[in-house]
Amino acid sequence: MTALTLSKTSATELSADALVIGIVKGEDGPVPAPGASAPAALLSEAAGVLATLGAKGGKEEITKLPAPAGSGAPLLVAVGLGSAPEDGEGFPAETLRRAAGAAARALAGTEHAAFALPAGDAEQVAAVAEGALLGAYDFTAFRKAGEDDRGPLARVTVLTAGAEEAGRLAAAARAEVLAAEVARTRDLVNTPPNALTPADFAAHVTEAAAEHGLTVEVLDEAALREGGFGGILGVGAGSQAPPRLVRVAHTHPEADRTIALVGKGITYDSGGISLKPAGHNETMKCDMAGAAAVLSATVAAARLGLKVNVTGWLALAENMPSGSATRPGDVLRMYGGTTVEVLNTDAEGRLVLADALVRAGEESPDAIVDVATLTGAMMLALGKRIFGVMGNDDAFRALVAESAERAGEPAWEMPLPAELAEGLKATVIADLKNMGERMGGGLVAGLFLKEFVPAGTAWAHLDIAGPAFNEGGAFGYTPKGGTGTAVRALLTLAERAAAGELAARG
Structure with missing residues (x-):
């Protein structure tokens, strides 16, 4: 994990291997970003060279050059922040977060980089620290070390001249926990399915719980049969790796609110008997991203000592075809007694x-x-960088979506049209079908889940199928592969609940 420190030392005095500065678009080329914690003379001298090199100051644009005389580092890395903010306004947190992440990615293999981006208050300190740590992520567990493997940026120092002491320290502490737990989810998503069966995942949860003081309970296949968990057992029936249901909980003695987080944990999804077509299987190790995010958010809440109870439920199974697999047409009796015809x-x-x-x-x-990571339909609706939010309570759905946006995770509120629910009930042999109308498939899936939420309990459903796994190139602080989507949104929601923003049940 990349190390983080804060410093009020001047950029001309701090010794580092690289100095990261922010630039913005000017009328005649790039100009220093207002509010940056680096001497104006140093930034002005670099601006002319940057213009010669073709830099324009566009968002996340990276330009490297030898540092001017007077810098404490031999290398200057200029990262674009786009247009300068209006007078009296600072840069949005997400702009700083992405800029710091882009710079950290560009500095892979560097030992120590100082970030002299605008960081005049706790929110900006948090954004720069989070972006740098998230951008420095690298997954190496299955790679043989070689000459071309530079490794991530090893150490980050955020220059925080002007930031209030207590606020900046708290922001840095939170950023370290947040980045570590996002990295946990990324690691789990990136781990190949032969190394992460449901039992392996459950063992990881047990280890994390012991390390951070959470309680944990694991139901194996025998306990699931005894308890009547027909849905989890039915999905895992075709695999030689049996399913698990894991409960992991952070409990605070002064908490007066409890949030339950439930994560889909399909460690590999072949489609089962309804086998996925060629070209759709290769990334299906990511189908446990929801469960990973739930684990990370619960652990983060414990590490930060949040005054809220957070209980994580990880539904873990491998969906495989075999002679024992659930068939289209089978009926499963779910936990609680509802029967579902599997189409x-x-x-x-x-x-x-x-x-x-x-x-x-x-x-x-x-x-x-x-x-x-529930439906391809949600990707068709919102693309690959936005997740959908549905729910049974308008105020709570809005709270969840706002928490995601505040954390820097694009989310969009989606409806649950009552007429679409009728298609789930059009069966003569069971209470529900697991498929309804094809159009609006992401909403139909949400309506199915709504049937299993107890009356009087506020509920939200996050369909993260698009942003959970990045098959394209890295951008900002987002790597290729597992992204850690929803961890920051869930943690922000837990923090708001601890602050009294969550209404009591019923």
């Missing part, structure tokens, strides 16, 4: 979530949030 075994996430939602609801939390 498509590739609509499996909603089946494992249904069991976990009912079980989570038995503990009467004030709110439930489920997180899942």
Whole structure:
């Protein structure tokens, strides 16, 4: 993990291997970003060279050059912040976060970089620190070290001249926890499915819980059969790696609110008997991203000592075809007694979530949030960088979406049209079908899940199918592969609940 320090030392005095500065678009070329914690003379001298090199100051644009005389580092890295903010306004946190992340990625293999981006208050300090740490992420667990493997930026110093002492320290501490837990989710998502079966995942949860003081309970296949968890068992029936349901909880003695987080944890999704077509299997190790995010958010809440109870439920299974696999046409009896006719075994996430939602609801939390890479339909609706938010309570759905945006995770509120629910009930042999109308498929999936939420409990559903796994090039602080989507949104929601912004149940 990249180390983080804060310093009020001048950029001309701090010794580092690289100095990161911010630039913005000017009328005649790039100009120093207002509010940057670096001497104006140093920035002005560099501006002329940057213009000669073709730099324009566009967002996340990276330009490297030898540092001018007087710098404490031999290398200057200029990162674009776009247009300068209006008078009296600072840069948005997400602009700083992405700029710092882009610079950190560009400095892979560097030992120590000082970031002299605008960081005049705690919010800006947090944004720069988070962006730099998230951007420095690298997944190396399955790579053989070689000459071309530079490794991530090893150490980050954020220059914080002008920032209030207590605020900047708290911001840095939170940034370190947040980045570490986002990295945990990224690591889990990037881990190949032969190294992360449901049992492996459960063992990781147990280890993390012991390290950070959480309680944990793991239901194996025998306990799941005894408890009647037909959804999780049905999805995992075709695999030699049996399923698990894991409960992990952070409890604070002064908390008066409880949030239950439920995560889809399909460690590999072949589609089952309804096998996915060629070209759709290669990234299906990411189908446990929801469960990973739930784990990381719960651990982060514990590490930060948040005055809220957070209970994470990880529904873990591997969806494989075999002679014992659930068939289209089979009927499963879910935990709680509802029966579901399975028409498509590739609509499996909603089946494992249904069991976990009912079980989570038995503990009467004030709110439930489920997180899942659930439908391709959501990607068709919102693309690959935005996740959808649905729910049974307008105020709570808005709170969740606002928390995501505040954390820097693009989210969009989506409806749950009542007429689409009718298609889920058009069966003569069971209570529900696991498929409804094809159009609006992401909303249909949300309506299915709603059937398993207890009355009187606020609930939100996050469909993170698009942003959970980045198959394109890295950008900002987002790497290729697992992104850690939803961890920051869930943590922000937990913080707001601890601050009294979550209404009590019912």
